[in-house]
Amino acid sequence: MSPGESVLAPPDGVMVGMEELVVSQSEPLLVSQSVDVDDLRHLLHCLVREDCAHSWRNFGPEGTLDELLQWENERRPTKLFFFYVRRGDDMEMVAASAVADKLTRDFPHDGFCVLGRCYIMPQFRGRGFYRDVLRYRLEYCKAQLGDALNAVHIGAIDDRISRVITNHGLAGWPKFAHLGIEELTVAGEVRPVGAYMLFSPEFVGRMRTALAGDDAPPCVVELRKALCESDAGDVRNLGSVVKDSFDEARACGWFEKRDPREIERVLHFCSSIPLVGFDDGRSTG
């Protein structure tokens, strides 16, 4: 593969090539939406042999990129990204990952992206590449959606991922807040997964508009506080906190003259994941 031919056109403000994703060892990553047949086979074989919660274990060890994309897109609109380092004239695959611009094909609200499927090849682990793969995907979401980006979701079963996303240190990006727990079935086994969400400051601002005003009851104060803390990275079970306070605020008439729709979208997202034990009365679609 020649980088000039297949390197992905980057999001605005992200440079291609050596400067694009520089890690601590100064080893640049290149990114592509295509993958060599042998690289993909090798990746899938590694992945199915490993006791990890990666959903491509459900896809299996054989299959082409087109088949994998079709498998992903039956569930939701997804782009796949493959990351490489240069080795002389060759490229060596470091990682694969995905970005979906919806939670499910049927989820009705735009602006809620999902990052998933990150797999770093075993020989490249422990070198800090996860943060770079995360950053690339966040910038991609921002470049695709601009101001329409409301939030970005990640499910994290591995401590290494939750550690990074709650303390990523990426300039210009809030941290991910813990929404609750979701369950993922991988290779026939159900595993609890931490559900996290990063809210854009603009979206948080719009939610807070619905909470502005004097004489707010304690539930509204609680809701404001929860949203304020959502980018601090140390909040737990934000989904339930928002839901309980929101239900109380609605019951006491707070939203009779205010627009609750942005907060309702978040609750709809939580119920559609679905978070374990979370029921906002909607179907999980």
Ligand SMILES: CC(C)(COP(=O)(O)OP(=O)(O)OC[C@H]1O[C@@H](n2cnc3c(N)ncnc32)[C@H](O)[C@@H]1OP(=O)(O)O)[C@@H](O)C(=O)NCCC(=O)NCCS
């Ligand atoms: C989970 C995964 C993507 C993380 O990538 P990685 O290369 O191992 O991790 P990184 O080197 O980027 O480090 C990420 C964090 O984990 C920590 N870490 C790295 N290796 C570690 C280890 N062996 N033990 C404990 N922590 C470790 C790092 O210190 C870093 O945290 P910090 O930035 O706060 O210091 C990778 O291990 C993987 O692909 N695993 C298999 C597939 C999988 O489980 N994918 C996720 C589910 S979809």
